[in-house]
Amino acid sequence: MNRRLVFAIPGDLRTMTGGYAYDRRMIAELGALGWSVTHLELPGSFPDPGPSDIEETARLLAEIGDGAAVLVDGLAFSAAPEVFAAQADRLAFVALIHHPLALETGLTRQRQDALRAAETRALELARAVVVTSAMTGRELTDSFGVEPGRITVAVPGTDRQARAPAQGAPPTILSVGTLVPRKGHDVLITALSRVADLDWRCRIVGDATRDLDHASALAQLIGGFGLGDRITLAGGVDDTGAAFARADLFALATHYEGYGMVFAEALAHGLPIVGTRAGAVAEVVPADAGILVEPNDVPAFGGALRTLLADPALRRRYADGAFDAGQRLATWENSARHIDDTLRRLAA
Structure with missing residues (x-):
């Protein structure tokens, strides 16, 4: 069987988002399973490519080469059907x-309809x-007409971690997510302003x-609430592990997650969670690991x-539930094997 795979990904593979982290790890894990993976870097403008990027x-x-298996990140594949149809x-x-x-x-609404x-x-x-x-799979079947038999669920894997020790007073709240509207950091900041009477710090x-x-708007929001000495916008980091290890509570008011890495x-890391029932989050976070509310509900x-x-x-009880749930999460090898099985079926 031909074990060669082209993995086409738009932009810089080193970009620090969950999607790119997934792509990087799958290249490594599929390689460990015997695939010869060629990373093909597509233009970074997707999902809004210009004419030169399409060319x-x-x-x-x-x-x-003819007959090759080509795994394509949806940022590109879903945005330019005409170039892939050819x-x-x-x-x-x-x-x-x-x-x-x-x-x-x-x-x-116009852009949303065009993308759909x-x-x-x-x-x-x-x-x-x-x-x-699995939630994204159901969404593709219900709203995009994809037959269930063509869908493979390969959730992001999770490396086993040491449990984060309690940091003491004041408790440290950690939020991790690119500063874009979908992540709901404005909701988090506004919600924190409502608990300013309590002792806490947020990173x-x-x-x-x-x-x-x-x-910039988030920084102004923090300043407007007078929380500049309590909420830190730390920027992006190459490895978030240290941040999780130094936290007491994880909070993210996201509006939508395809999974929620x-x-x-x-x-x-055994952190209790405050989050939203957005996208697949409720499939990831069990009831005994934290509290989930509706998106955009300050x-x-x-x-x-x-x-x-x-x-x-x-x-502490929610932290116990979180750590127990963390031990049951899929590993990256488990997830890669689902893709491996799909590729093998195609090759056969």
Whole structure:
């Protein structure tokens, strides 16, 4: 059997987001399972490519040998169906969907409709579709018409971690996520303003360069609430492990997650969680590991924070539940084997 795979990914593979972390790890894990993986870097403008980026993508795809298996990150595959359609008869495309593009926060209705139509057309071209949560698989079937038999669920793996020790007073709240509207940091900051009477510190770790206007607005929001000495915008880091190890509580008010890798990492470190029932988060975070509220509900999010901050014993019980759940999470090898099985079926 041909064990060669082209993995087409837009932009810099070193980008510090959950999606790119997944792609990097799958390259390594599939290699360990015997695949010869060639990383093909597509233009970084996806999912909003210009004409020259479409031409470059078409050129790169045309250079791939006939019959090759090509795993394509959905940031590119879902946004430009026409360029992939031109090669679909001779290349075996497998789409990797972290979450549907049309579900990104802050899109106009026109842009949302255009992305949904493009993604629907693109997914028709894929020989198989890999998703990072069962919830995303159901979404693709219900809203994009993808047959369940073409869908493989390969959730992000989680490395086993030592349990984070309690940091003492004041408790440290950690939030991890790129500073973009979908992550709901504005909701978190506003909710924290409602519990300013309690003793706590918060560290928000995430790349501030993806949306400079939004990052600036968050800094102004913190200043406006007079919380500059209690909330730190720490920027992006190469390894978040140290941040999780120095925290007492994880909080993220995200509006949507195709899986929620940072929630899984919080579980692995035994951190109690305050989050939202957004996307697949409720599939990742069990009831005994934290408190989940509806997205964009500042009073509820603030109330959940108050509940855990004011009751150390309850916080410890949720921490116990979180760590237990973390021990049951899939490993990266487990997840890669699901993709390996799909690729083997295609090759056969």
